[in-house]
Amino acid sequence: MFEYLPPLNDHNLPYPDTMHPIVVHFVIAMVLFAFLCDLVGYLTRNPRLYEVSWWNMFFATISVFIAIIFGQIEAGLAEPYEVVESTLNLHTLIGWSLSGIIAGITGWRYVLRSRNPKQLPIPYLGMSVLLTSVVFFQIYLGDKLVWIYGLHTVQVVEAVREGVL
Template sequence: MLELLPPLNDHNLPWMDTIHPIVVHFVIAMAVISVIFDFIGVFARRPNLFEVSFWNLLVATVAIFVAIIFGQIEAGLASPYGASRDILNLHSTIGWSLAAVLAVLSAWRYVIRSRDPRSLPLPFLGAGAVLGLLVAVQVTLGNQLIWIYGLHTVKVVEVLRAAQI
């Protein structure tokens, strides 16, 4: 069955380059802008921003599952080494947790929006702040995997392949 898959390239991937970071940057932007618009909408008394925030949150919730699918595939092909294994496992766990948090927040936001689209309760803003914190931690872990450990970079893949000979 494995012979049906395309051969791995110099990034150790069956496609041109990593797809997970592309999709996940979209998720990061949508989730963060959703939280920012919520806070601006509440403190500047601009409830029209709540609509923009809602749709950003909804799109982020859908997109995170696409990011997770590619992230899991690419993590499986990454050949993590040393401390990068633990960081990759934590990154994966927080990624799935973020998907759950986004899904719950989207559902909660939908209920809030259907009851009164012109206001947000403070507990929801607090949950948004927690979302922002989780996203910041996740970004830090992802950056470590790329910029410190170089997973899926050509040089690291070459070294790991040479070591397996």
């Protein structure tokens, strides 16, 4: 059965480079931009920015699940060494949690938009601040996995294959 799968390259992936960071950067940008649009729209009383925010959250909700699929594939192929496992597990747990949180906030936003597209309640903005904080922590964990632990870098993949790590 495994002979039908593509061979793994020097990044230990069946495709040229990691896809998870590419997709997840869209999610990060859309969530943060949605929050910025909501905040500026609230402060300037410009409801047109709420529409921009809504569509960013809508597409972020779709994109976060694509990011998770690639993240799960790449985490499974990473062969994490002992020091990395706790950070990778926490990053995975928060990633799955964020998918639910983003979907829930987007659903809430849909209801608010349906009732009155020209107003945004303070509790929603508060939840957006919390979401933004969790996104920043997730960014920190992802950066740690790549820049400190070197997952899917050629040197770390070679060290794992040679049994050094």
